[in-house]
Amino acid sequence: xxxxxxxxxxxxxxxxxxxxxxxxxxxxxxxxxxxxxxxxxxxxxxxxxxxxxxxxxxxxxxxxxxxxxxxxxxxxxxxxxxxxxxxxxxxxxxxxxxxxxxxxxxxxxxxxxxxxxxxxxxxxxxxxxxxxxxxxxxxxxxxxxxxxxxxxxxxxxxxxxxxxxxxxxxxxxxxxxxxxxxxxxxxxxxxxxxxxxxxxxxxxxxxxxxxxxxxxxxxxxxxxxxxxxxxxxxxxxxxxxxxxxxxxxxxxxxxxxxxxx
Numbered sequence: 001x002x003x004x005x006x007x008x009x010x011x012x013x014x015x016x017x018x019x020x021x022x023x024x025x026x027x028x029x030x031x032x033x034x035x036x037x038x039x040x041x042x043x044x045x046x047x048x049x050x051x052x053x054x055x056x057x058x059x060x061x062x063x064x065x066x067x068x069x070x071x072x073x074x075x076x077x078x079x080x081x082x083x084x085x086x087x088x089x090x091x092x093x094x095x096x097x098x099x100x101x102x103x104x105x106x107x108x109x110x111x112x113x114x115x116x117x118x119x120x121x122x123x124x125x126x127x128x129x130x131x132x133x134x135x136x137x138x139x140x141x142x143x144x145x146x147x148x149x150x151x152x153x154x155x156x157x158x159x160x161x162x163x164x165x166x167x168x169x170x171x172x173x174x175x176x177x178x179x180x181x182x183x184x185x186x187x188x189x190x191x192x193x194x195x196x197x198x199x200x201x202x203x204x205x206x207x208x209x210x211x212x213x214x215x216x217x218x219x220x221x222x223x224x225x226x227x228x229x230x231x232x233x234x235x236x237x238x239x240x241x242x243x244x245x246x247x248x249x250x251x252x253x254x255x256x257x258x259x260x261x
Contacts, residue, residue: 003248004206004225004260009198010035011045011073011191011224013209014056016232017254018044021157024063025231027255032065038261042071045194045207047149047184047214049076049122049164052099075148075184076100076122078193080107082183083146089117093138095131096122096148118144121171121179123154123164132170140175149184151214153233160233185214188222208254210234216245229254 012018018028035042044056044067051059053069060067076096080103091113094104100122104111119138124131139145152165172178184190185207195202206225209215210232219226228247230236231254239250251257 002260004227006204007206007225008040008200008204009195009206010040010042011194011205011207012042012254013207013211013215013232014044014046014060015048015154015156016210017208017215017229018060018065019063020232023157025255026253027258028253029064031254031258034258034261040261041198043194043198044072045074045185045190046072047075047123047151048154049074049079049100049148049184050097050125052103053077055099073190073194073197075190076103078190079120079122079146079148079183080104081193082181082189083118083120088144092116092118092120093134093143094120094122095127095135096120096124097126100124100148116143118146120146120148121164121167122148123151124167125161127167132167135167136171136174139171139177145177145180147179147182149214150182150186151184151211185209185211186217186221188218191218191222191224206248208257212239212242212245216247219248220245227251227257227260229257 053072056072090108091110093116094111101111150165151163153160154163191202202223207215207218208227210229212234216226216228225248228250230252
């Protein structure tokens with residue numbers, strides 16, 4: 001019996017799943033082709049909020065992937081949807097890269113308000129001590145505190161770089177506060193928003209990724225199937241040594257998942 005038989009949409013992680021650094025991972029392009037030939041669809045779903053949709057299109061096309069902005073959904077997209085649904089004020093303090101800042105400004109947000117109504121933290125590779133101090137002061141003041149995703153590390157070729165989760169740990173140590181809302185994987189909101197975009201239910205989705213505590217744990221937070229690939233953060237030994245999350249299927253790389261189509 002094929003546990004992925006009912007899947008209509010594959011949600012594809014990027015870092016560590018489709019590519020690693022500047023290296024395309026085995027079978028990545030073949031998987032995209034096989035999905036479409038099987039009459040199914042895919043959507044690149046990433047927790048990385050440091051890049052704009054156009055940045056991702058450029059990067060993926062550089063690997064030969066036939067994608068448009070409609071094929072990509074990030075935690076920053078889901079954060080904007082969440083804030084719109086909650087009718088949050090437009091005056092905020094945003095901590096993120098220039099690409100993230102542009103995305104919020106284009107959505108009508110004042111990102112460096114002198115009288116902010118909320119704090120939004122994204123993956124910020126431009127962060128410095130001045131920004132960290134401002135972030136902690138704002139969180140300590142009691143403002144609503146939203147984080148785009150929870151990842152501790154971002155995989156790159158040759159290792160990892162600290163991700164937003166490490167910054168949130170810094171903020172918690174300084175202020176005693178955790179984020180009030182975390183939008184990205186493994187929290188169900190991002191999957192629900194992606195499903196709604198494609199007019200599907202979560203039961204028709206499969207999350208493909210390399211991280212246990214985000215990609216695969218998504219299955220614990222909403223009713224999506226999951227496929228763990230051992231091409232990024234998680235090794236087979238690490239997966240087998242824990243009992244907290246369980247993937248629907250596992251594979252060495254994304255190309256091996258073609259067999260389940």
